[in-house]
Amino acid sequence: MFCYQCQETVNNTGCTKVGVCGKTPEVANKQDLLIWITKGLSEITTKLRTEGYKIPNNINKIITGNLFATITNANFDGKVIEDRILNTIEEKQKLLLELKDNNNLSEAALFVNLSATELAEKSKSVGALSTQDEDIRSLRELITYGIKGISAYITHAETLLAENENLNIFIQRALALTLDNTLEVRDLINLVLETGKYGVEAMAMLDEANTSTYGNPEITKVSIGVKNNPGILISGHDLKDLELLLEQTKGTGVDVYTHSEMLPANYYPAFKKYDNFVGNYGNAWWKQREEFELFNGPTLMTTNCIVPPKESYINRLYTTGVTGYSGCKHIEEVNGEKDFSQIIEQAKNCKSPTEIERGEIIGGFAHNQVFELADKVVEAVKSGSIKKFVVMAGCDGRQKGRNYYTEFAKSLPEDAVILTAGCAKYRYNKLNLGNIGGIPRVLDAGQCNDSYSLVAIALKLKEVFEFEDINDLPIIYNIAWYEQKAVIVLFALLYLGVKNIHLGPTLPGFLSKNVVDVLVKNFGIAGINTVEEDINLFFPED
Ligand code: FSO
Ligand code: SF4
Missing domain, CATH: 3.40.50.2030 (Rossmann fold)
Structure with a gap:
């Protein structure tokens, strides 16, 4: 097995014996095969669309479901992954027969069903390492992980009956392009940014599905x-x-x-x-x-x-x-x-839960609620009682180094407000950091997908304060990542033009040195240092 899709990968280079997450080599290999076949199916659907064929929605759902099922910590059941492989091959073979021009198809697109032993053998050779060039591999994986995140979000939105054909078209086209050996580094970097664009669309779609069904989150x-x-x-x-x-x-x-x-x-x-x-x-x-x-x-x-x-x-x-x-x-x-x-x-027939803590936490600061408080927020910024917003969205995880986020939150100047979304909040949402003129110092917008709200809030502030550029706002981005949904949240921010994002606790192991250089040069992406160094960096005047 070889897997390096999450932040906890061994030595930040790759899990090769068993996943830190608990994924076995057998399941890891099956997931690789599933993704590879799904890319082959996507190549066929993308070609069929150019021939005017309408792809049925069940095929779109097979593709997004396969991607979602391989996200870190989603599905450890080898039998389920195997059933998905067999079903995907079967549907792929049917669609292959509909294709008028089946020249130049990849091996993944043409792959037929084999015996269980042969499938197991094949599964060992189709993962990330099957791409030799380190930079191409890094970008292909980056795009695939971002699309896994998009797939998760649209799966939830579709459960609430929202649909967006454009997203499915993009997902399948992009997956097919990760098999295309003619693409160069530059093409794939552009595809990363395009993935960010569709990431924004997916988060907006889920936001709309959630709020139109269940109302706007409120304090x-x-x-x-x-x-x-x-x-x-x-x-x-x-x-x-x-x-x-x-x-x-x-x-x-x-x-x-x-x-x-x-x-x-x-x-x-x-x-x-x-x-x-x-x-x-x-x-x-x-x-x-x-x-x-x-x-x-x-x-x-x-x-x-x-x-x-x-x-x-x-x-x-x-x-x-x-x-x-x-x-x-x-x-x-x-x-x-x-x-x-x-x-x-x-x-x-079970006992009631054992009490582990008491009290209350406060949340519900998604975009609509914050817009309702806009006057108060703007006033606090104008009067100088709020000097900076610190976006600390993203994930929590097991690594000890993540104490950084608790310490960082505690060390922030008292005129700084944290904007959060995702499970990263658990590192500081019970610290009682107080409020500024009635505005809590930790504003929780919601789940990782609700990072969309944080972007909406940033864009609103830009409008109110008449800034030309989103980067002129007094907002710092210090984001914690763990798995592939956080990858799409990051792409979405990059697509929207946010610069100088700090990403921790470590930079992704799947980024090659050259890809990191591109991200540093074009977007000012950086890692984190000690709490003290970072506080001095972000708040030089204090
Ligand atoms: Fe994952 Fe991160 Fe949503 Fe957490 S992206 S780890 S459970 O923040 O949030 O699914
Ligand atoms: Fe390792 Fe993360 Fe992959 Fe699990 S998901 S095998 S922990 S890299």
């Missing part, structure tokens, strides 16, 4: 304590799954709590009507082995960020959507519905 105090009823914990990003769970748990005596990236669901008006929706339990995804055990009741994982479970709670861990873990029960969707009754029945 909300979220309880982080527990109640006496048994509970179900729900994690991940899929708001539709939460809605279905809340509907089905109504009046059952079972409470529902959010974990990690589901916390921002508490900010949506539509979910406030459920009396049994009581708040958030615990912290970011990587603390789940401890927290799921203490929760005592079942947990439903709606998207990525599964940590291989302990024996003590594997029988109360459920997956749904593209997620999977061998040994956990999976809840399938049937005609747009999901039956969570077995989770609810199990919860009724």
